[in-house]
Amino acid sequence: MDFSNIKLVASDMDGTLLDPHHTLSEDFYPVYQALKEKGILFAAASGRQYYNLVNLFTPIKDEIIFLAENGSYVVHQGQELLVQAMDHGITRQLLQKARTIPGVYIVLCGKKSAYVENTAQEFMDQVNLYYDAVEVVDDLLAVEDDQFLKIALCDLAGSESNSNTYFQEEKAHLQVTVSGKIWLDICDKQANKGRGMEVIQERFNISPEETMVFGDYLNDLKMMEKAYFSYAMENAHPEIKKVSRFRAKSNSQNGVVEILQQLVGATV
Template sequence: MDYSNIKLIATDMDGTLLDPQHSLSEEFYPVYQALKEKGILFAAASGRQYYNLVNLFAPIKDEIIFLAENGSYVAYQGQELLVQAMDPAVTRQVLQKARSLAGVYIVLCGKKSAYVENTAPEFLEQVQLYYDEVKVVDDLLQVEDDQFLKVALLNLAGVEGSTNAAFQPEREHLQVTVSGKIWLDICDQQANKGKGMEVVQERFNITPEETMVFGDYLNDLKMIQKAHFSFAMENAHPDIKEAARYRAKSNSQNGVIEVLQELVSQNGQT
């Protein structure tokens, strides 16, 4: 496969670039440096919070692009390229409905911080994986003075059944996405990783034919559609495998790194 025209690489984190323990491979930074020397931009595209991603990539945080909160917040070198916030009144409606569902925990994802009102250990354990700035509040409905990028719902029994079905009506005016086996993300209708990719491609004058992306779950679907070189992980959701043109080994086998190493080894042509 000829990767000589690639100018932008975007990858999901959990289930994709990160291993099953949610860690970054020690092989990442050497291959990133090689990409940088070839003038290829790198973007971290995730449902994770911006501050979490910045800390995850601390050594290169001023060099790479961040598509955080499923693309509702895009930033580069400290500059905001996109803030796709939810309407506050609609956010309140989502929070009230989520509270009525059994077994559902809520994270209100603001630009300044994430907010939770439940402190159950099994919930906070999951929250701490993806959010570094977190405030515990008495009532999520009383949180103001922030822009809300996403409402993330956690159901430890799985969300593709009842939790996802409960928000079927909201799909007419919101982006409702299964972003993992136990996570359902609700954002502004225009907020998704595909829209984030469009903003980045326009900002840097890069075409889909010059773009490579990697993903594993349903919140990656619209991003997959914005790149010719679209890779589904071996461990990906069936719908992502169907949408992507190519396949990478699973995240437990360092599939993303393997493809990137192949790219940088192509005779210095990229």
């Protein structure tokens, strides 16, 4: 495999770079330093909140690119490269519809904070994994002073077979994505990891042939299209395996770091 021209690596987090306990391998930072020394940029591409990602990568937060909230918010060294917010009126309509789905919990994802109006423990356990700036409010519809990047539905019955079916009409004008077994994300039509990757590639003058990406779930589909070196995790959704060119070992086997070690070794 010829990795000699790679200038950008982007990886999804949960189910991909992070292990099944949602933690970062201690082997990541040495390989990251090797990437940095070779001038290869690294982007954390996730449905997670920006503030959560910053805390996850504290030692290198001022160096890497953050492609947060499924591509609706892209930041590098404190500079916003993309803010793809939803219309407030559409956001209100989506919130009202989401409230009609039994057993579904709602996270309103703003640029300043995530907002919740339900604090059930089973829900907050999930929220606390992915969001560090969280505000509990009496009414999500009353939140005004923010830009809304995403609505995330926590569907413990299974997002793909349950809440996803309620938003078929919205797919014509919004980005409706099954981003995990219990998560459905709704964003602006232009907000996805693929668009976020385009913005990064344009900003740094990097082509898809110079890009390597890793993913495992349906919110990574568009990102896979933006890199020649597209890797599906062994534990990935079948659709991700179908569109990717290459395969990495599962996240429980540190598959991303293994490929990155091969990358830095090959570009010595």
